Amino acid sequence: MRLIATRLVRQLVLVPVVAVASYYLMAALPLTTESDTKRQVSPELAASYQRDLGIGEPLGFLRPWQKLFAGERLGTSAQGITGDELLQKLSGSVGVGLVALPLALAWALAFALMRTRWRRGRWAVLGDALPAIAFGTPVFIPALLLAPAVVERGHLLPELCAAVVIAIWPGTFLGTLVGDALETELSRDYVRTALSKGLDPGTVMRRHVLPNVWPALLDAVTPVATALLAGSFAAERVFGLPYFGQLYVLAVLNKQVAVVVVSTTTFATVLVVVSLTVELLRVLVDPRAREARA
């Protein structure tokens, strides 16, 4: 229990650290424009920028959050957002991620089983080639290949396509991991004993092998969640989905620093929540984790 509490505190500390670090990084930036002709920033814009970030005010680093919770618009122009809009956009991205997660898990399981079956056949090379292609392909490439059908002709649902596209890398990663874990477990003595006692292979897999594979799968969920959310940035950009990833990229491009601070911290919070959920699930699912923590 104490170890879980320590882990919880360690994870939660990340949120204020990210909030303060991103605030001071942004607040330290000189106010400029990209164009030389517009290098001179108007006093009104400079004042608006300083108000937006609370620069020079006591406890100024809380200013973006104060505005957010008061329902005011963050940012120095019409491209800014309110807290409600931020939540709406975040829920859009999380929704796409939640659709992508079962797709990634299904693909991972199918790939792991195929890889286990292929490992001695003539298709064995595919077990190595598919991950190599998937790991070497940034999310925006499959998105671009699908884009004509989705954006121009409107044949497919953009959200579903985004989920399919961002599930490829995490699915392959999980599949490789689960495949290796399956291979290790299948070669153990307890599997041979169960089979020699007359249990059918399906039951051995379901009752004995899979419970030993779940921990490896759970350990990989946090990096997979990061990959799904980060991948949604590119997919949203290509498919024109107006969610959190698109908001973040536009905030960086338009130098909406208060929006960047709040969005970065929100993103870190989502990852911390995922990580803590996985930690708790691990304790529930894996008796060895409970014993280690006792």
Add this chain to the structure above:
Amino acid sequence: MRRVPLRAWVGLVLLVGLGVLSLVAGRLFPESLAQTCPLGWDLNRPDRSVCELAFGGLWVSLAVGLAAGALSTVLGLGVAALARLSGGVTEQVLLRAVDAVFALPDVLVVMVLQLAGQSLMDAGHGVGLGPFGLMVASLALVGWAGPARMFRDRLATLEGQEYVAAARALGGGGVHVLRVHLWPLLRPFVLAVFLSRLPSAILTESTVSFFGIARMEPMSLGRYLGTSYAALIYEGGGRVVLPAWGLLVLLVLGASLASQALGGGPRRQV
């Protein structure tokens, strides 16, 4: 006798081959490549051929990956050595910092660092860093955490060996043990970690450049694909996308094969 595994050779040959090809085709003789390119001219830049832009982009992506991979490996090694030499609270604080940086996605942090760096450059405080230097610095600032964690763990394992205890008992200081006894064993692992950073740096750079946030000039593969965005959707996209994608996959494949094989440790021939 130690021998390098075949997979590592394949990866290294692929990497070196792509490097030489991009240098020759993209940098030394771009005109002859432009004349003979079977893929035709680029849709957005009618004066440049697809081959010229793809191989030029490959050269930039490879250079960014190598520089950022090397810098993040050196930074990670420095942090790991500092952690092990200091020990105690300093090591714990450094490890927590490593975990915090490692928890954040590379693409997100690199975007923020690009925004910061570009604002400084626009204000004339770029300290001589161009877009290339800024991208390498951003990737290194994000990428040091993974190598630092791996080097620290490897050093802790190596320090548990008896000959290290003997060296310490004979009066060897921390820096001496690190330099004379641990470094020779750590070297192949450093090379493997450097190669493993390479694909990650290349993919992150490609994604950030694709968003149009990095102002890489000459264009990397990611920026090339990002600037051809509209044309890719509406006409003849495959002709532009597929060669650049293929080069990116081959580059990442080469680095992954080499790092996986070297990371597994050299095999002892019986």
